Amino acid sequence: MSKQRLVMIGNGMAGVRCMEEILKRDGERFDITIFGDEPYPNYNRIQLSNILQGKTKQDEIMMNDWSWYEENGITLYTNERVTEINREQKTVVSEAGRVVAYDVLLMATGSSAFILPVPGHQLPGVTGFRTIDDCNMMIQTAGDYKKAVVIGGGLLGLEAARGLLNLGMEVEVVHLMPHLMEVQLDAPAGELLKKDLEAQGMKFLMEKKTAEILGHERVTGLRFDDGTETSCDLVVMAVGIRPNTQLAKAAGLAVNRGIVVNDYMETSDPSIFAVGECNEHNGLTYGLVAPLYEQAVVLADHICDKGTAGYHGSVLSTQLKVSGCDLFSAGQIYEDDDTKAIAAKDDVAGTYKKVLVRDNKIAGIVLYGDVSDSNRLFRIMKQGADISEYTKASILHKGNEEEELSVASMPAEEVICGCNGVTKGAIVQAVLENDLKTFEQVKSCTKAGGSCGKCKPLVVQVLEHTLGGAVQEEKLGICECTKLDRDELVEAIKNMGLKTAKEVRNVLGWKHEEGCAKCRPALNFYLGMIWPQEHEDEKQSRLVNERMHANIQKDGTYSVIPRMYGGVTDVQQLRKLADVAEKYNVPLIKLTGGQRLGLFGVKKEDLPAVWEELGMPSGYAYGKTLRTVKTCVGAAFCRFGTQDSMSLGIALEKMFEGVDTPHKVKMGVSACPRSCVESGVKDFGVIGVENGFQIYIGGNGGTEVKEAKHLCTLATQEEVLRLAGAFVQYYRETGKYLERTAPWMERLGFEHIKEVMMDEARVAELYARYEQVAAKYREPWAEVLEKPELHALYEVKHV
Ligand SMILES: Cc1cc2nc3c(=O)[nH]c(=O)nc-3n(C[C@H](O)[C@H](O)[C@H](O)COP(=O)(O)OP(=O)(O)OC[C@H]3O[C@@H](n4cnc5c(N)ncnc54)[C@H](O)[C@@H]3O)c2cc1C
Numbered sequence: 001m002s003k004q005r006l007v008m009i010g011n012g013m014a015g016v017r018c019m020e021e022i023l024k025r026d027g028e029r030f031d032i033t034i035f036g037d038e039p040y041p042n043y044n045r046i047q048l049s050n051i052l053q054g055k056t057k058q059d060e061i062m063m064n065d066w067s068w069y070e071e072n073g074i075t076l077y078t079n080e081r082v083t084e085i086n087r088e089q090k091t092v093v094s095e096a097g098r099v100v101a102y103d104v105l106l107m108a109t110g111s112s113a114f115i116l117p118v119p120g121h122q123l124p125g126v127t128g129f130r131t132i133d134d135c136n137m138m139i140q141t142a143g144d145y146k147k148a149v150v151i152g153g154g155l156l157g158l159e160a161a162r163g164l165l166n167l168g169m170e171v172e173v174v175h176l177m178p179h180l181m182e183v184q185l186d187a188p189a190g191e192l193l194k195k196d197l198e199a200q201g202m203k204f205l206m207e208k209k210t211a212e213i214l215g216h217e218r219v220t221g222l223r224f225d226d227g228t229e230t231s232c233d234l235v236v237m238a239v240g241i242r243p244n245t246q247l248a249k250a251a252g253l254a255v256n257r258g259i260v261v262n263d264y265m266e267t268s269d270p271s272i273f274a275v276g277e278c279n280e281h282n283g284l285t286y287g288l289v290a291p292l293y294e295q296a297v298v299l300a301d302h303i304c305d306k307g308t309a310g311y312h313g314s315v316l317s318t319q320l321k322v323s324g325c326d327l328f329s330a331g332q333i334y335e336d337d338d339t340k341a342i343a344a345k346d347d348v349a350g351t352y353k354k355v356l357v358r359d360n361k362i363a364g365i366v367l368y369g370d371v372s373d374s375n376r377l378f379r380i381m382k383q384g385a386d387i388s389e390y391t392k393a394s395i396l397h398k399g400n401e402e403e404e405l406s407v408a409s410m411p412a413e414e415v416i417c418g419c420n421g422v423t424k425g426a427i428v429q430a431v432l433e434n435d436l437k438t439f440e441q442v443k444s445c446t447k448a449g450g451s452c453g454k455c456k457p458l459v460v461q462v463l464e465h466t467l468g469g470a471v472q473e474e475k476l477g478i479c480e481c482t483k484l485d486r487d488e489l490v491e492a493i494k495n496m497g498l499k500t501a502k503e504v505r506n507v508l509g510w511k512h513e514e515g516c517a518k519c520r521p522a523l524n525f526y527l528g529m530i531w532p533q534e535h536e537d538e539k540q541s542r543l544v545n546e547r548m549h550a551n552i553q554k555d556g557t558y559s560v561i562p563r564m565y566g567g568v569t570d571v572q573q574l575r576k577l578a579d580v581a582e583k584y585n586v587p588l589i590k591l592t593g594g595q596r597l598g599l600f601g602v603k604k605e606d607l608p609a610v611w612e613e614l615g616m617p618s619g620y621a622y623g624k625t626l627r628t629v630k631t632c633v634g635a636a637f638c639r640f641g642t643q644d645s646m647s648l649g650i651a652l653e654k655m656f657e658g659v660d661t662p663h664k665v666k667m668g669v670s671a672c673p674r675s676c677v678e679s680g681v682k683d684f685g686v687i688g689v690e691n692g693f694q695i696y697i698g699g700n701g702g703t704e705v706k707e708a709k710h711l712c713t714l715a716t717q718e719e720v721l722r723l724a725g726a727f728v729q730y731y732r733e734t735g736k737y738l739e740r741t742a743p744w745m746e747r748l749g750f751e752h753i754k755e756v757m758m759d760e761a762r763v764a765e766l767y768a769r770y771e772q773v774a775a776k777y778r779e780p781w782a783e784v785l786e787k788p789e790l791h792a793l794y795e796v797k798h799v
Pocket residue numbers: 009010011012013014015016035036037038045046047048049080081082083108109110111129130131156244247275276277278286287288289290292321419452
């Protein structure tokens with residue numbers, strides 16, 4: 001039976017979780033295409049607050065990297081918005097004019113930040129807080145400007161405000177209501193929160209309605225409807241979200257606030273489903289991941305014919321991701337005629353607890369300052385248990401402190417991770433069945449702790465309890481498939497003479513037979529490093545850009561950057577580049593950061609022809625290898641030049657062409673201490689001086705700038721080449737895959753590396769081993785051209 005075509009619009013948290021669930025159930029059922037209008041693979045949107053607060057980095061929040069899509073045979077179009085659904089023809093059309101047919105269409109378009117439509121809302125400096133790009137804009141603004149105003153004192157607004165404070169801005173929160181987070185907290189809890197945030201330096205303008213955003217070139221302030229004003233350089237709107245329903249509406253689907261779905265996430269068209277924040281189920285739309293993930297599971301069961309009882313709504317709870325403000329809220333938060341409150345406030349400790357009771361059942365919970373009862377109360381609430389046997393005090397407070405605090409006393413069905421609905425029982429079972437030892441392993445196996453991360457301490461406690469002792473700060477394996485770290489793995493491969501990745505995985509007891517996206521390229525590198533002669537490069541294990549021999553760009557096209565040794569070119573090369581760029585309508589020709597000419601925006605299907613017509617070697621701008629050697633014009637032209645930097649640079653570049661290294665390597669040769677090519681921030685930098693060449697190692701000019709360290713001064717070019725060979729080989733032999741030379745040098749110690757590089761015998765051995773590796777070089781573009789079977793990689797699927 002041929003596969004059904006499943007198209008998904010929206011590449012966000014709910015949609016991709018649903019894809020994971022579908023693949024888990026039946027990986028062969030669908031031919032999957034995903035459109036996402038952001039230029040990234042699926043990332044953890046929740047963690048944007050932590051990026052802004054400086055607690056995490058952008059590359060740490062990617063949940064499914066590019067290779068995940070490749071490995072699961074998913075065609076992904078990022079940065080490409082779907083603009084039309086044609087229900088008669090069962091196709092979707094993207095803004096790029098791409099038409100893709102579907103049998104099943106999944107809408108996972110999420111929500112957008114609501115921007116108050118007041119005058120001035122389009123001024124530069126006004127933003128929502130929803131995407132990586134919004135986050136980057138705020139970080140950049142904080143570098144250049146002083147004061148931010150956040151409109152909206154809800155979850156998002158307060159997390160944004162905390163982040164902006166951390167970025168050094170002065171922050172004022174403008175809130176419409178008399179107390180903060182009025183949707184989740186009552187007045188006493190809201191007041192405690194405000195006091196704590198004020199103590200952290202946040203300022204508040206309460207009960208203020210924004211009438212206008214002021215400014216001409218960019219925002220300069222706000223005017224409120226009472227006529228008062230405040231000044232600012234940045235406005236962040238956090239006044240709620242609106243489901244993205246325009247596409248569904250235009251296609252004639254039933255839409256209220258969200259896209260209307262039944263218990264199986266089916267819209268008013270049986271071929272079209274909607275999951276996540278964009279949908280509306282039983283009159284409700286959601287804005288937290290827990291219910292969306294529940295929907296994802298139901299939808300996966302349903303479309304994979306696994307049988308499901310359907311989705312019947314979720315009971316929600318919320319927490320705020322701001323250190324020093326522990327709060328928990330669930331269900332109804334205000335009393336009414338039928339709902340009474342049991343509450344306790346401790347002004348000295350700054351804690352507040354309120355449980356709302358209706359018909360002898362918990363109808364709502366508000367906790368501030370001490371949230372240690374949250375799981376217990378939330379469980380009782382979700383179970384709908386009768387609480388008449390509890391006294392007022394015992395419902396609010398734990399009985400036997402010791403006993404209640406211990407996870408040992410928690411029942412198995414207690415939910416530990418609210419975002420992912422993971423119970424204590426599920427964690428215990430996973431730990432025992434899979435011999436899990438660390439939090440990361442539990443996260444990867446159960447997903448507990450993988451979303452907002454608030455439950456991590458509790459997950460660790462359950463793990464400790466199950467293991468019967470404190471969780472060791474255990475040395476992690478190179479990935480989840482193995483407990484072996486880099487050194488143990490390399491040692492085992494050498495000692496046991498393992499020659500292929502399959503053999504390594506079998507003999508060394510890999511957890512997953514096929515390995516994972518993390519270990520496959522790493523194993524391929526280590527095997528190539530250990531057995532330079534015998535090892536057959538496993539192309540399918542390489543990262544996607546290395547397999548394509550080109551860097552994918554944010555619009556799905558590729559860059560072509562040919563080798564220009566030492567950054568030196570000639571008339572023939574320039575003419576060829578111009579001809580090819582013209583013939584293939586290349587939209588951008590640009591000098592790269594590494595002094596090379598790049599053609600940007602080349603279509604995937606044009607790559608082989610472009611390479612053939614250029615007739616130049618690949619510049620490896622995509623590889624974990626030597627990228628470029630930057631050179632200055634040096635003694636040949638510059639009046640300050642003491643050495644011939646160009647010839648040395650060219651020789652270095654030729655020497656390391658295509659040699660695999662743990663991570664990319666950049667080199668630079670300047671012909672005098674003015675160091676025009678910034679040799680001091682290169683992995684291997686050379687500075688010409690009167691008596692020879694100063695050598696610098698371990699520098700990095702990227703995200704984390706590291707100054708290279710002076711290793712030695714050599715008299716001749718030959719000595720430089722030889723030392724460079726030994727240095728790169730030592731990095732190959734001791735570096736962890738994906739470790740740049742700066743952290744590698746930090747790990748091994750500069751003095752240690754210096755000792756090795758100053759030991760003539762060791763340099764000779766390293767250099768000899770390096771020569772064996774270099775001898776195996778095959779130019780990758782030429783290889784693709786020679787082997788027609790490789791051309792399939794560059795074909796574009798048409799539907
Ligand atoms: C800063 C921040 C902090 C948060 N913190 C928490 C938290 O602590 N706990 C919690 O539970 N939730 C939190 N949330 C909410 C949570 O992130 C969302 O509920 C969740 O991301 C929604 O998932 P989704 O897939 O429905 O939508 P999204 O993740 O928004 O994904 C939808 C994707 O579809 C794309 N798209 C839309 N239309 C089209 C189109 N026509 N063509 C192509 N692509 C399209 C969108 O650009 C987007 O990339 C937070 C949100 C933010 C912004």
